Amino acid sequence: MTSRTMVAGNWKMNTTPTQGKALAEDIIAAAGTPPTKVVFGVPAIQLMSIKEITAQHEGYFVAAQNMHHKDNGAYTGELSAAMLADAGVDYVILGHSERREYFGENDSLVNIKINKALNAGLLPIYCCGEKLDIREAGNHEMIVGKQIEQALFSLDPAQMEKVVIAYEPVWAIGTGVTASPEQAQEMHSFIRQMVANQFGDTIANSTTILYGGSVKPDNAEELFGMEDVDGGLVGGASLSVENFVPIIKAR
Numbered sequence: 001m002t003s004r005t006m007v008a009g010n011w012k013m014n015t016t017p018t019q020g021k022a023l024a025e026d027i028i029a030a031a032g033t034p035p036t037k038v039v040f041g042v043p044a045i046q047l048m049s050i051k052e053i054t055a056q057h058e059g060y061f062v063a064a065q066n067m068h069h070k071d072n073g074a075y076t077g078e079l080s081a082a083m084l085a086d087a088g089v090d091y092v093i094l095g096h097s098e099r100r101e102y103f104g105e106n107d108s109l110v111n112i113k114i115n116k117a118l119n120a121g122l123l124p125i126y127c128c129g130e131k132l133d134i135r136e137a138g139n140h141e142m143i144v145g146k147q148i149e150q151a152l153f154s155l156d157p158a159q160m161e162k163v164v165i166a167y168e169p170v171w172a173i174g175t176g177v178t179a180s181p182e183q184a185q186e187m188h189s190f191i192r193q194m195v196a197n198q199f200g201d202t203i204a205n206s207t208t209i210l211y212g213g214s215v216k217p218d219n220a221e222e223l224f225g226m227e228d229v230d231g232g233l234v235g236g237a238s239l240s241v242e243n244f245v246p247i248i249k250a251r
Contacts (some may be wrong), residue, residue: 004208006164006231007248008039008063008125009238010093020046024053026241027248034059036231036251039125040238041065041093044079051088063091063125066099069112081113081120092117093233095127095151097170107150114151118159125164125233126151127212128191132171140169141190148194160199164208165191166233172213174235181222181229184211188228217243220250 015023024040031038041063042050054060068078084092094117095110110126117124128147130140144167152163167187169179179187188209196204211223212233223229231251237243 004206004230005036005251006039006208006210007036007251008041008210008233009244010041010065010233010235011043011239012235013043014239017046017049021049024050027244028057028060030241030245031248034248037061038248039063039091047089048087061090063093064089065093067092067113069109069116081116081122085120085122089122091123091125093125093127097127097129097168097173107147111151111154118162123162123164125166127166127168129168129170135171145194148191153198157199157203160203164210166210166212167191168212168233176214178214178219181226184223184229185226192228215247217246220247224251
């Protein structure tokens with residue numbers, strides 16, 4: 001297990017607290033001590049109960065799926081970085097394509113959130129990726145490059161060392177379509193080179209870059225076999241033991 005490998009499950013708005021507790025316990029029981037870091041990205045109502053479980057098992061962590069960019073205030077229904085940190089949350093997913101699409105989030109906002117997360121001691125999982133029309137027009141590197149630059153380039157090297165990047169081709173999320181291992185590697189290599197150009201080779205070579213786009217048991221090993229693909233940000237397949245455990249073991 002290298003320090004940069006990870007498999008993160010994003011449960012999105014699925015599972016009740018009762019179901020989520022059972023799911024996490026069953027995955028841990030089936031996977032045992034994992035060959036990589038395993039992160040459960042759970043609905044906010046479950047963060048503390050899942051943290052209680054992961055705290056008892058080496059290699060398992062919990063992530064919030066989002067957080068607000070302000071420290072406190074009249075923002076009904078929102079959670080701040082300090083709240084998540086005080087609850088023992090390890091990671092926070094920021095900039096997910098669904099947050100961008102449905103809630104209008106952009107990288108200048110995500111940049112503020114990343115800074116707030118880091119200042120509170122949370123580890124950001126920063127999501128970037130392109131839509132189908134961008135990919136078909138051949139502009140995917142330009143668009144992802146802009147996202148990386150706007151969200152991450154204002155960080156200092158010590159901050160960047162704590163950031164996980166998740167490349168999620170939006171055209172491959174929940175569609176059943178997966179980027180080929182070669183397409184994933186090409187983009188991951190591009191992202192790592194961007195990090196190297198800005199922060200240096202040492203940080204780039206230690207940065208975890210996950211692939212997120214219809215990762216399944218039957219494609220995980222091939223995807224994760226690519227040199228710059230350090231693991232996956234897994235959606236639907238993270239919601240069952242029979243799908244998620246083989247993905248954990250593929251890493």
